[in-house]
Amino acid sequence: MTAGIRLPTPRGRCRFCLREDVALTREHVFARWLVERLRAWRATHAAHGPADSAADARIARLVTNVCGTCNAGWMSSLEVSFRQAVFAKSRPEQIAAPTRRTLSRWFAKTALLVADAAHHELVPVEHWPDMTTAMPGGIRVGIARVRRKQQPLEVELEYASPDANHRERELTSVALQVDDLVAIVTRRSSVTPATTLWPIRSHVLRWSTLPVVNRLSDLTRVPE
Numbered sequence: 351m352t353a354g355i356r357l358p359t360p361r362g363r364c365r366f367c368l369r370e371d372v373a374l375t376r377e378h379v380f381a382r383w384l385v386e387r388l389r390a391w392r393a394t395h396a397a398h399g400p401a402d403s404a405a406d407a408r409i410a411r412l413v414t415n416v417c418g419t420c421n422a423g424w425m426s427s428l429e430v431s432f433r434q435a436v437f438a439k440s441r442p443e444q445i446a447a448p449t450r451r452t453l454s455r456w457f458a459k460t461a462l463l464v465a466d467a468a469h470h471e472l473v474p475v476e477h478w479p480d481m482t483t484a485m486p487g488g489i490r491v492g493i494a495r496v497r498r499k500q501q502p503l504e505v506e507l508e509y510a511s512p513d514a515n516h517r518e519r520e521l522t523s524v525a526l527q528v529d530d531l532v533a534i535v536t537r538r539s540s541v542t543p544a545t546t547l548w549p550i551r552s553h554v555l556r557w558s559t560l561p562v563v564n565r566l567s568d569l570t571r572v573p574e
Contacts, residue, residue: 364417388502445555454548461524461535491548492541508570
């Protein structure tokens with residue numbers, strides 16, 4: 351392609367706001383501010399999609415289609431709230447309900463997009479609009495800390511074993527690591543060994559007493 355020539359931006363239906371015939375741009379799953387803060391430009395993920403290559407394995411290069419209004423609107427606001435909750439210089443020791451909602455929505459949104467970028471489905475597309483204001487149904491989020499941090503950003507996908515009804519592997523969970531904080535977004539009935547972040551329960555959550563796992567893959571091992 352000749353230098354300086356840009357392909358036209360595709361148009362279609364936004365799967366989040368459901369607007370028709372809008373410009374859909376290729377947006378990064380992990381925001382630039384987060385990649386820069388964690389110096390995670392070289393962090394990589396295991397290949398899962400049919401078009402994966404060594405160059406595409408960098409987490410900073412995971413992209414998906416999002417309309418500009420969603421990207422600059424609720425998604426941007428959610429990024430700001432997540433940054434304040436996780437990286438504030440002085441934050442309350444207790445993880446209050448509003449913070450739990452912010453963390454749950456951010457991890458769920460990011461897991462949904464990680465799955466989409468890998469050509470899999472974690473949340474049915476008909477439930478994507480729920481993400482703009484709340485949480486999609488049927489999803490649990492667990493949170494923990496990781497002891498052995500190989501890189502500052504990481505993703506891990508978990509699949510159910512194929513059976514007579516599902517010849518292809520069905521994605522059941524996406525685990526995400528942000529620095530030493532890890533979370534699992536899952537359709538399983540349990541988030542063990544993490545502690546439940548969503549649905550919100552009455553038990554008190556504190557940053558200092560979150561369970562600790564050895565590695566991110568501990569979250570995607572199906573409990574026996």
